[in-house]
Amino acid sequence: MDGTPGLEERRRGIAAARAALTGIAGSLWEAPSGGGLGELLGEVDALVASCEAARVAIVGEAIERGDTCDGPQALTVTQWVRHHAPCTRAGGAGQVVEVAVAFAKPVNVVVKDAVEAGRLPVRSAAVVVAEADRLRPLLAPGAEPHVLEGLIDMAVAHGPRGCRMVRPALLARYGREGQLQCEQDAARRFVALSQPMEDGTGIAEYRLVLDMEGKAVLEAALGPLSAPKPVEGERDLRGSDQRRGEALVSLVKRAVEAGQAVGPNAKTQLVVTMDWESLASGVRGAGVTLGGSDTGTMLAPETVRRLACNASVLPVVLGSAGEVLDQGRAVRFFTTAQTRRLWLRDGGCTYPGCSMPPHWADAHHLVHWADFGRSDLDNAALLCERHHTIVHQRRLAGNVVRDAVGERVEWDLRRGGYDQLLARRAAQEPA
Ligand SMILES: [Zn+2]
Ligand SMILES: [Zn+2]
Numbered sequence: 001m002d003g004t005p006g007l008e009e010r011r012r013g014i015a016a017a018r019a020a021l022t023g024i025a026g027s028l029w030e031a032p033s034g035g036g037l038g039e040l041l042g043e044v045d046a047l048v049a050s051c052e053a054a055r056v057a058i059v060g061e062a063i064e065r066g067d068t069c070d071g072p073q074a075l076t077v078t079q080w081v082r083h084h085a086p087c088t089r090a091g092g093a094g095q096v097v098e099v100a101v102a103f104a105k106p107v108n109v110v111v112k113d114a115v116e117a118g119r120l121p122v123r124s125a126a127v128v129v130a131e132a133d134r135l136r137p138l139l140a141p142g143a144e145p146h147v148l149e150g151l152i153d154m155a156v157a158h159g160p161r162g163c164r165m166v167r168p169a170l171l172a173r174y175g176r177e178g179q180l181q182c183e184q185d186a187a188r189r190f191v192a193l194s195q196p197m198e199d200g201t202g203i204a205e206y207r208l209v210l211d212m213e214g215k216a217v218l219e220a221a222l223g224p225l226s227a228p229k230p231v232e233g234e235r236d237l238r239g240s241d242q243r244r245g246e247a248l249v250s251l252v253k254r255a256v257e258a259g260q261a262v263g264p265n266a267k268t269q270l271v272v273t274m275d276w277e278s279l280a281s282g283v284r285g286a287g288v289t290l291g292g293s294d295t296g297t298m299l300a301p302e303t304v305r306r307l308a309c310n311a312s313v314l315p316v317v318l319g320s321a322g323e324v325l326d327q328g329r330a331v332r333f334f335t336t337a338q339t340r341r342l343w344l345r346d347g348g349c350t351y352p353g354c355s356m357p358p359h360w361a362d363a364h365h366l367v368h369w370a371d372f373g374r375s376d377l378d379n380a381a382l383l384c385e386r387h388h389t390i391v392h393q394r395r396l397a398g399n400v401v402r403d404a405v406g407e408r409v410e411w412d413l414r415r416g417g418y419d420q421l422l423a424r425r426a427a428q429e430p431a
Helices: 007-021 024-030 036-065 077-084 086-090 093-103 106-116 122-138 144-165 167-174 179-190 212-225 240-258 276-281 301-309 336-346 385-393 417-428
Strands: 270-275 286-290 296-299 313-318 324-327 361-365 380-384 397-403 406-412
Touching (some): 036 077, 036 122, 086 093, 093 106, 106 122, 106 144, 144 167, 167 179, 167 296, 212 240, 212 301, 301 385, 336 361, 336 380, 336 406, 380 385, 380 397, 397 417
Antiparallel strands (some): 286 296, 361 380, 397 406
C-alpha cells in the first residue's frame, strides 16, 4: 500500500463529511464571533470545490470506461450525469461532461491539475479550456504553456470574466506575429452607432459598439467628465450611467463649439505605456492606460503608432526592466504655430481625393514618431481619421514636395512603401 486511501475508505470519509454537515445550522451558535463563521464558510467552500472536482473526475472515468451507456435505458452521457447526480438537473450537467471530456486530452493536463488541487473551480476551468481552444491556433510556437498558465492565474484571481479579459494581452505577448493587429483591425468593422429608437416617452435609445481603440479614446475622454460633481457639499445623486450619458453629450457639444479653432493643446487624455522593443519592432501590442487610471486596454502595435502621432496621446516608453525611458519626447507635438501653417499648407486631409477640412484632421508624422521622426513641417501631413488609419495599416509613405506651385504632400499608395523608406534611411545613416 502506498498510503493513498482506497475507494472504500474514501466513501467512508465522504459519508463522514456529510454527517458532519447534517444539521449544522443548529450548532452555528457555538462559532466564536469575529471570524469563526467566515472560517467555517471557507472550509465548506473548499469542500464544495473538492466535490465538484471529484464529480468531474468520476464522470471522466465513466466516459473512458463506457460505463455511461449501460443500464436499462440508453442514456446520453449528460442524461447519465443527471440521473446519478440529481443536483445537476437544475443545470450544469453539460458543463461537467464538457470539462471531463476536455481533461482527457493531454493538452489540458495543467488545467486538470489546478482543479484537482482545489485552486480552480470547475466553472472557471470550463472557460479556461474554451479560451485555450480558441487561442491555440493563433499562438506562436512554444507559447501554449505560458498562455495556459496566464489563463489559469486570471481565472483563479478574477473568475471566468478575468479569463476572457486577458485574451488581448496574451495574444499581444504570445500570438503569432501580427495576430493582435489582425483581430483588432477586424473588430473595427463592427463599430456602429444605431439610429435613435424612440417610444414617444421623450427618451431616445442608442446602441453603440466600439473596438478597443474607440473604447480607449471614449473612456479617456469620459473618465474625468463623468466623475461625480458634488454641489455645495451635497452628494451627486446621478447614477454612473446618467453621468456618462451627460458627459458624452457635453463632449460632443464642446467639439462642435470648438469648430475651426486649432486643435487641443497637448491636453493629455490617453496615456499609452509600451516597451521600447515592442514599439520599435512593431510586433507586439501595448497597454493603454486611460487618463492615468489603471484600467489597461491592450492595443495592437500599428494602432499605437497611429495614436502616438496624435497630440492628445502621451506615450510612456518603458525599458526592458519597466523603467520609464521616455515621457513623450518633448518635441513630439507640433506646436500651435506649426499646426496653423500645416492647415494652410495642406488645406485638409492630404490623402488623394479626400476633402476633409483641416480641423477634422490629425497631424501625421511622415516618419513615425516611433521611428524617431521629427515634429517638423517637412515631416508632417494632415490626414483625416479614416485615412490616417489606412496610412498606418497599409504602411504608406508620403513626401513633402516643393515645386513652382508651392509645397504639398505626395502619397505613394503602394503597400509597405513606408518600410522601404525606412530601409533607405537606415542605409544612408552612418553606422
Ligand atoms: Zn500617423
Ligand atoms: Zn482623408
